[in-house]
Every structure is written in structure tokens, then in C-alpha cells.
Amino acid sequence: MAERIFIADKETLDAVKADTTGILKQLQDADGKFSNIKRYGVKVNKNDSNPDTRVTYLYDAADKNPAKMNYSSNAFDFGDWGDVFFVKENRPVMLNADRTVAYELNHNDHSKKADGTESDITDEATALNAMSEFPLIWLCQYEVGNYEYIIVSDERVDSSYFADAYKREDGSIADHMYMPMYGGSYDGAKLRSLSGKKLMCNTNAQTEINRVAANGEGWTIIPWCRRNLIESLLVILSKSDNLQTKFGRGVDSTYVNDAAQDYGKVVTGTLDTAGQFFGYNDGTHEVKVFYMEKMWGNRWDRLVGYISDKAVIKVKMSPPYNLTGEGYTTVCDACKTSGYQKDMLMCRYGRFVKTVGGSSSTYRCDYYYINTGIVAIALVGGNCYTGAYCGAYVNLNNTAGSASWGIGASPSCEQPLAA
16 A cells, blocks of 8 residues: 655644744844844733732843833833834724725824825825734743733744734735724714714624624724734833833723713724824823724724633634624633732633733733623724723623624724735
8 A cells, every 4th residue: 555645734834834933033142032033022920919010021132122102201101112023013094995095194193194295184085094014923821830821923933923913814924914093983874984083882793893894805994913012012012011001091080971962972083193002190191002083991892703702712713703702712710709900811712811910000000801601702902981890891792783882993904915
């Protein structure tokens, strides 16, 4: 009988190639750094409750000064991170419906194009959306003992690095992905990212998905893989688990029980002249990171790709997504008690709450809420009523059918294959 020959699939072969490349490059460097590859990482000491001292820089992040908002000078301090690839190559753009870039926006005044002429950030008559463009970032997340690790690179170092936020439905990896510069608004037909608009709310998950899909092929509401990546970058930039303190509180305390005042929510675009990062510590202004307003506060953002199925966490790290959890990966049993996040599970799929018992100034400094009896679609960030709970707040208390004044969604996409 002839000997059978087995051929590995492409994903396995790519992982082997990445591992081999990483090993070879490590052999070239006596100091543990890779030749021609930059890695920026942190390790988080689970046993240290101080949100700043629990985070230590690793690899090419070592000896860097962290970034933070300077509330005294009313300016953002980039520390030693202004020239790092995922900051330097991040830019504000107007995206066509086919997900190609129409033009770049002025970095410090989004009402202008990069060439100084007037932009279309407020114009619902166009098919454009204002989006934050991110270069390809490979993310590695894991834990060993009492330490969590987050590492990013501009290349795939080995098979433990993933570019889920850039993965298309066909499995290919895009060179760029796009997050909304503004919380999603509704123009009567589509879910948009535009300045000067009222945030969309009182919609269920399927309506939100349908309205963003009306922009064209490849548009979705924000998936967990992209939210997880941005939160990871912010921890690395700030060397802290207290994101509200380091970047700004956001609109977390403006609620009024009055629909005529939109319950205290703030319209989009209030930080159009504030640059790439900006925030306040008063709870009444938006926060801006990577040119994106409303990373937390003002209005909840509903995600795809993250479900609590009666207290079992299930995720999907690339499209297509659904609202049932069918075909999703089971990650872990959810923490069944609500409260401030304390101990986390760090794994290839992100950070997930294991225990609560922290506070607004200890451990991860953000809240967690769960209903163990439902299939919950994750809400993130908090709204204008949730105060210090905001930040990396995860709410697993709403089904796909839930709709209220404080819940909505925002558009996201990746670079199209033909771009």
C-alpha cells in the first residue's frame, strides 16, 4: 500500500512559518529584542490593586514614558509614544461606501480636509463616513500565573499573534481597519459616523445591524475583536488600567429624565478641533482616543462577536456574526456577580471578568454587569448615567431585542480586498 501524504492547511502552514521566523529572529538578538521587528508590551500583576503600579512595560516599551491627559495644561501628553507605528500611522479619514478612502482629514480640525479645504464630516447627503484608520497590528494576549500579558507588533512574531481586527470574511488579512470617529447616528436610511448629529438609540440589535449594512458590503456594528484591540492599545499607551483617569472621564454624568433633552446625551463632534487624543475630568465632556469620540460614556455601544449565553461567554473574532452565538467559540463561564472588575481571564480572545470586588480606583477600575438567565449581547463603555462605572465597562444584561434611550451602535469595517 502506498504511503499516505498529509498536507497541512494554509492557516497551519502560516502559523509554522511565523513561529520559525520568530525563533530565527530571537536567535539574532542577545538582548531579547527582535531584529527589524518592534514589540510593545505590558504585563499586569493580578495581585497588585493599584491600576498604575500593576502594569509594567516589556520589550520595546521598556523605559518609555507613558501617555496621558494633562488636565492642568489642558493638553494630551504623548510621552514617548508619538512616533510608535500604531499612533503615528493612525489617521482620520472620510471613507466611501465601498470602504476605500475618499480623503484624509486635517488632524487638528476635522471640518477641513488635509489640504485645508472644507470637509464633509457633517453632510448626510454624501455616502461618506468619518472613520479612524488603523495600520495592521498583531496582538498577543495570554496569562502565566499571576500575570497577564498584552503585546502588539507591526509584524506577526509567531503563531500566538493574531490580527483578528483585520480579518475579512474570506480569511484574508487587511492592511487597515476602520473604527468610527463618532458615535453612530441615523440619517433616515443608514447608521452613520458624522459630526454634529444626535446619537441613534431606541433600536434593537438587528435594526442596528441592518442600518449599518445599508452603507454597503463589509460594514458592521463594532465587533468585539476591534474593541478589544483598542482597549489593549490604551493600556499599553498609558501603562495603566485606569483608562478614565489617563484619557478622560467622558460624558458620564449628564443624565436628565427628559426625552426633549435626549436624556442628557451630547451630540457628536464636540472634539473636532481637539486632535488625536483629548479628554476632561469633569464627566460632562466627550473623551477622544485615536480620533474616536465616545470610546466610553454618553451612550452604550452594542457589539457583535461577544455573547453571554446564560452566563457562558462565547465570542467570534471575525465575520460573519450573528446574535445567537451559533458557531461562536466558548471562552469561559462568566462571572455571575455584578460589580467592579477585579480578577480577569486573559487569553487569545481578550480579557474577561473572573471576579468582582474592585473599585473605581483599584484593579481594572471599571464595572461589570450581568444577567445570568438570558442570551445577552455585549454592551460596552457605559452612558451618560453610569459615572465612574464607565471605561472598559461590560454590560451583559441586554438581549438582542433590548432597546432604550441609552443604547445604540456605531459603524466599523475593514479595508476591502481590492483596495
